[in-house]
Amino acid sequence: MPAAPPTDGAARTMTRLPALTAAAAAASLPAPGVVRDASLLSRKAKAAIIVQVMLNEGADIPLSSLPDEHQTELTVLLGKMRYIDRVTLNAVIEEFVEELDGVGLSFPGHIGGALDALEGKISAQTAIRLRKEAGVRQIGDPWKRINALDVAKLVHLVSNESIQVAAVMMSKIDVARAAEVLAKLPGDRARQISYAVSMTTGVTPDAVDRIGLSIATQLDAEPPRAFKAMPDERLGEILNFSTSAARETLLGALEQDDAQFAERVRKAIFTFATIPNRIKPADVPKITRDVPADVLSTAFAAAESDEDRAAVDFIKANISKRMGATLQEDADALGKVGTKTGERAMTDVIAVIRQLIDSGEITLRRPDEEDAED
Numbered sequence: 001m002p003a004a005p006p007t008d009g010a011a012r013t014m015t016r017l018p019a020l021t022a023a024a025a026a027a028s029l030p031a032p033g034v035v036r037d038a039s040l041l042s043r044k045a046k047a048a049i050i051v052q053v054m055l056n057e058g059a060d061i062p063l064s065s066l067p068d069e070h071q072t073e074l075t076v077l078l079g080k081m082r083y084i085d086r087v088t089l090n091a092v093i094e095e096f097v098e099e100l101d102g103v104g105l106s107f108p109g110h111i112g113g114a115l116d117a118l119e120g121k122i123s124a125q126t127a128i129r130l131r132k133e134a135g136v137r138q139i140g141d142p143w144k145r146i147n148a149l150d151v152a153k154l155v156h157l158v159s160n161e162s163i164q165v166a167a168v169m170m171s172k173i174d175v176a177r178a179a180e181v182l183a184k185l186p187g188d189r190a191r192q193i194s195y196a197v198s199m200t201t202g203v204t205p206d207a208v209d210r211i212g213l214s215i216a217t218q219l220d221a222e223p224p225r226a227f228k229a230m231p232d233e234r235l236g237e238i239l240n241f242s243t244s245a246a247r248e249t250l251l252g253a254l255e256q257d258d259a260q261f262a263e264r265v266r267k268a269i270f271t272f273a274t275i276p277n278r279i280k281p282a283d284v285p286k287i288t289r290d291v292p293a294d295v296l297s298t299a300f301a302a303a304e305s306d307e308d309r310a311a312v313d314f315i316k317a318n319i320s321k322r323m324g325a326t327l328q329e330d331a332d333a334l335g336k337v338g339t340k341t342g343e344r345a346m347t348d349v350i351a352v353i354r355q356l357i358d359s360g361e362i363t364l365r366r367p368d369e370e371d372a373e374d
Contacts, residue, residue, distance in 0.1 A: 142212030236268025302342020
């Protein structure tokens with residue numbers, strides 16, 4: 001039997017979906033057959049009627065957001081009910097509309113929903129403490145959370161999981177991110193995971209969900225970090241603004257204590273000399289636009305080492321020939337500049353680049369991508 005066209009009340013109801021689906025409260029099921037009296041229907045049955053009207057109208061109803069037991073009850077109700085007459089349908093719709101019109105404000109109804117609503121508004125420490133006290137895990141859609149992790153974290157997770165689980169992870173996250181992760185893994189493990197991806201045909205959705213929840217639980221169990229950046233990145237940032245002599249002295253001493261950490265710090269350091277390896281050619285005009293011409297000319301004049309001269313050549317090669325020639329002429333006119341003056345000018349150039357990075361106008365290449373095509 002075709003569904004009756006929705007009344008104005010039905011059309012208004014379709015905009016109130018979250019409250020309608022949540023209105024499936026407890027009561028007995030109606031008897032099968034024709035229902036001609038709205039008073040004989042339970043609140044759950046009425047909610048099922050509203051859901052059926054929306055489905056008939058092609059509405060995309062997020063029923064998966066309901067608890068499992070509510071989804072089950074709703075499905076059973078829809079399976080047991082047969083049809084109702086037009087008068088009862090209109091009465092049910094009008095009853096819901098009137099009830100919802102009287103609602104001024106709705107709340108999550110549980111601590112998990114409240115914490116989700118306040119995400120980013122309260123401190124991370126407070127949120128973690130409240131979740132622990134209430135026994136609420138921050139899981140949501142586990143795969144959405146996993147896919148949002150940075151590549152280094154994904155590499156860490158994949159490296160500590162079985163080959164089969166790692167293959168499922170590679171199959172679920174974005175293709176581009178999966179490629180980045182595989183590229184950073186040791187060759188043998190990357191090949192094993194790649195082959196295991198071909199064996200995931202028979203993996204069930206339930207198994208994928210369990211794997212996602214298990215990984216998300218691991219993430220929840222990790223203690224919060226006081227610093228977002230890794231130690232080598234933080235020290236690299238500090239040394240960016242040190243003099244070259246002080247920087248090399250510290251790195252030399254650091255290499256004696258921990259050569260691997262010192263190497264990571266060197267890769268994290270971004271100085272005038274590393275501009276060709278870390279800046280994309282297309283971004284150079286943005287830098288010369290914001291750096292005062294006299295600062296650039298001074299930095300050019302101070303460039304004495306091969307690395308610094310290479311940086312000067314890189315900048316000139318990616319701006320107009322006229323501008324490059326003008327900057328070089330001004331640099332030649334300055335002659336030899338003092339070490340402190342030259343380093344201050346180079347530091348000012350780096351400071352402007354950092355501002356452009358922070359504003360999102362440009363992005364640095366990773367050190368291991370210096371030879372990649374733009």
